[in-house]
Amino acid sequence: MQMAGELRRHAILSTTDLDHARHAVGRIFCPHRLTPGSELGEGVVRFHHAPVRALSVNWVDYGRDVVIDPVPFEKFYLLQILRSGSAEIGCNGRRFALAAGEASLLNPDDEVSMRWSGHCHKLIVRVERAALERFAEDWFGCYLPGPLNFENRPGWETPELAVARGLVELIVQDFESGATTLGHAKAHRHFEEALFTALLMSRRHSLSGHMQAGASVVPRAVKRAEDYIVAHAAEDIGIADLVAASEVSNRTLFESFRRFRGVTPMQYLRRYRLDRVREELLDPDSDVSVTDVAMRWNFDQLGRFSSYYASVFGEKPSQTLRRGRSS
Secondary structure, X not given: OOOOOOOHHXXXXXXXXXXXXXXXXXXXXXXXXXXXXXXXXXXXXXXXXXXXXXXXXXXXXXXXXXXXEEOOOOOXXXXXXXXXXXXXXXXXXXXXXXXXXXXXXXXXXXXXXXEEOOOOEEEEEEEEHHXXXXXXXXXXXXXXXXXXXXXXXXXXXXXXXXXXXXXXXXXXXXXXXXXXXXXXXXXXXXXXXXXXXXXXXXXXXXXXXXXXXXXXXXXXXXXXXXXXXXXXXXXOOOHHHHHHHHOOOHHHHHHHHHHHOOOOHHHHHHHHHHHHHHHHHHOOOXXXXXXXXXXXXXXXXXXXHHHHHHHHHOOOHHHHHHHHHHO
């Protein structure tokens, strides 16, 4: 019987040969030992695989009790969502059971062993280590002091982890239906970033201390955009330039600026330019006009510039200039 949401359109394996299955699954994940959990049954192994940027979404059914002993993953994280049946996972000397509807998140360097029941069906998301760690560094604005490791425990106890599951189910439905809702590269990027964010917010990990520090830790994407603004504020730059400099998506950059700066990227740029204008107008040694300074800092609509300036500083630019010259 086929289950809903098993990525039928992306089937790459159907076999009763466990050795063949081990090789095929190992090419996607990592080398592992695969042995029958009992002498009973010789079901069909089914493996469905759909890549999404630095992720892949997979549906696996071994059709019998099996024991899986992988080498350390090293290059990826493994998010497993148990759709039916039961499983037992050994991780770094601890063991825990998974029931239908629960999940586990395993780290690249974990020592792992697993036992799957004969009716165990799993959605498995393979997450590239380098991509998630790079995203974490950008999000928290710091270099990782060591491996990014998540706490190992089953379940969906936090709203954020429930969001992660919902995102996985969403893209599975999209693949399942053959729709193109998430088929565009930009949509895949947003999905990836949303899933990474949900994972980082869902469980304790080696950067949790930075999360608790709150807004004092500024994402590197914001810092990159700010550095670009400092270097190019007098030029005709727009949001596309800031997005390119930040190396994240438009949406992520907007969300990061709103969270950590309280403004949009372009509002930040405008305020930076206004501050530079004010510095020049207050310089008693300069011989400038308001128009010259405004145009130099890319304010080509003088009426709008004066309105922005007055709303920020509580006076007209001409008043600032007079105060500067009288000082």
